[in-house]
Amino acid sequence: MVCLDTSFLIDVLRGEKRAEEIEKRLDEGTEPVKVASPTVMELISGALLSNNPETEKQKVHQLLSYLIVLSLDKESAIIAGNTEAELTKAGEKIDVEDIMIGAIAKKGNETLLTRNKKHFEKIKGLKIENY
Numbered sequence: 212m213v214c215l216d217t218s219f220l221i222d223v224l225r226g227e228k229r230a231e232e233i234e235k236r237l238d239e240g241t242e243p244v245k246v247a248s249p250t251v252m253e254l255i256s257g258a259l260l261s262n263n264p265e266t267e268k269q270k271v272h273q274l275l276s277y278l279i280v281l282s283l284d285k286e287s288a289i290i291a292g293n294t295e296a297e298l299t300k301a302g303e304k305i306d307v308e309d310i311m312i313g314a315i316a317k318k319g320n321e322t323l324l325t326r327n328k329k330h331f332e333k334i335k336g337l338k339i340e341n342y
Contacts, residue, residue, distance in 0.1 A: 212242055212243075212245070212319070212320065212321045212322065213237065213242065213244060213245065213321060213322050213323075213324050213340070214245045214246060214247055214281065214312075214315070214316040214319065214321035214322070214323050214324070215244060215245070215246050215250070215278070215323075215324050216250065216312060216323055216324060216325035216326070216327060216331070217250045217253045217254060217308075217312070218325050218326040218327045219233070219324050219325060219326060219342070220246070220250065220254060220274060221254070221257070222326065223274065224254075224267075224270055224271070224274060229342055230342070233324070233342055243279050244277070244278055244279070245278060245279045245280070245281050245319070245321060246275070246278045246279070246280055246281065247280075247281050247283070247311065247312040247315040247316060248280055248281065248282050248283055248311075248315070249283065249308045249311040249312050249315070250312055251275060251280060252308070253308055254271045254274075254275070255268065255271060258270070258271045281315050281316075281319055281321075282315070283311050283314075283315055284318075286318050287311070287314045287315045287317075287318040287319075288311075288314070290314035290317055290318055291307075291310050291311045291313075291314035291315075294310050294313065294314055294334055294335075295307065295310050297335075298310070298333055298334075303333050305330040305333060306330070309327070309330045309331065310334070312331075313331050313334040313337050314334070316337060316338075317334065317336055317337045317338075320338075321338070322338040322339065322340050323337060323338065323339050323340070324340045324342065325339060325340070325341060325342075326341065326342060328341040
């Protein structure tokens with residue numbers, strides 16, 4: 212089971228070759244491909260802040276139509292809160308969106324596919340696939 216990070220989806224939208232090759236492999240697989248709800252927020256925000264917001268927003272919506280969106284529920288929010296406190300105490304702060312994405316993936320026992328291994332490897336127990 213795989214959960215796609217924002218970095219991967221941005222690379223897909225930009226037509227990055229490595230991301231497209233992985234996307235093709237995922238499309239050929241039998242497991243559902245998922246994304247965490249904070250990733251949706253990041254993608255929409257990025258699209259609306261772009262030079263061509265309507266076109267970019269349509270691309271994001273089209274991409275998301277093929278994915279299962281995992282929500283930040285009570286259990287994953289508790290994991291996120293614990294993680295943020297641990298990282299803050301250790302002086303290892305990362306973006307709250309990344310903490311939520313990691314917590315959602317961790318709760319669902321998903322492997323997070325990301326280009327941003329440096330941040331996510333700080334979340335204990337999170338399975339990561341870097342590309």
